[in-house]
Amino acid sequence: MTTGVRRRMGVEERRQQLIGVALELFSRRSPDEVSIDEIASAAGISRPLVYHYFPGKLSLYEAALKRASDDLAARFVEPREGPLGARLLRVMGRFFDFVDEHGPGFSALMRGGPAVGSSTTNALIDAVRQAAYVQILSHLDVQDPPARLELVIRSWISLAESTALIWLDGRRIPRAELEKQLVHDFAALAAVSAAYDEEMGALLRRILKDEPADGPFADLVGRIVALAS
Template sequence: MDRRREELMAAALELFGRRDAGNVSIDDVASAAGASRALVYHYFGGKQELYVAALRSAAADLEARLRPRRDDRPLEELAEGLTRYFDFVEQHAAGFAALLSGGPANHSGEIGEIVDGVRNRLFHLITRQMRVDEPGPVLRVTLRAWIASVETAGLDWLEHRDVERPALERMLVEHMVALLRVGAGHDPQVDRLLRGLLREHAP
């Protein structure tokens, strides 16, 4: 990718991560990147195009980090995935914040598609890690609720940073187990899954 284009997107993510997109102008992005207004229009055509491109870049980076690195026990894979997730949160705070908070029209249209795409791919990644081919309604709700919790935890950690990252990551793994325990009381599929996960995770 063209270096100047990357610099413009990085500057845009930094601004969109700190301010509502509606309050960021093309001039703001150009100034932050040390570029001209004309150069921004040359690459992107307008602010919406720039915003979409910047979020797509952040989403692609996050998704690449979450791909499994090895075939391990599901809860260990989940823990390793969380570490890479929070590596992204820490190293690309503005991109993460821009991707998941605020945004024009509450993430409608293309923006909503990008955010929902990240969530859907994360959902399918987790089901593959847990070796589930067809999640039933209770498991689907459970996993989507956990993904929402991880997003919220990431945004809260960026704002406060008053919980050590390793402790937060362990909490989120335990949160997954706790949610599955609740779901197991309502659905045999979740019960079987939980028993299998705990059996594999046992020393």
């Protein structure tokens, strides 16, 4: 009976099932430790049948990574309502959910595993970074970003990636603290840039104007002033 049901799976349906099974395995252990045999066994099909749908482990890995990166990019989408700090904090919560769910696979990918250097995997990573960049610009209501704003946003994105990787390595700091910290880091990097550039200063003042007095940005400035005095 079961076999009968399986035989009726269409090609695309079977591909999607294999991607799901592979992604699950690649998320729980470093992808170079996961064999095609294991994927076949977890999917309940034979090894040759896996190769019928995917020519090799790399193509299955890339398909799994494509699904994961679409999933991550979707989590960046946030309604354009309410204070910016609170919006970014919600996105950070979903980002850490993702990192938590895919820990070993995320680490292996970002630290340079066997599949890194494939132009497909690099393009997928870049697409996710670009999605994050576009979302942030949209929330800041900026169409034509000056070079210094682009630098702040893109370098903060890499800071968020490395913060997540360091967190995964032992989880020695509560993730809620890091989610909040990354919101503050964004404000801090923008403030450093604004301290030396009038255009960035004007932009930051516009953002801060709409932040609540008890929001994360105001809170941060208060704490830094207290620290310095």
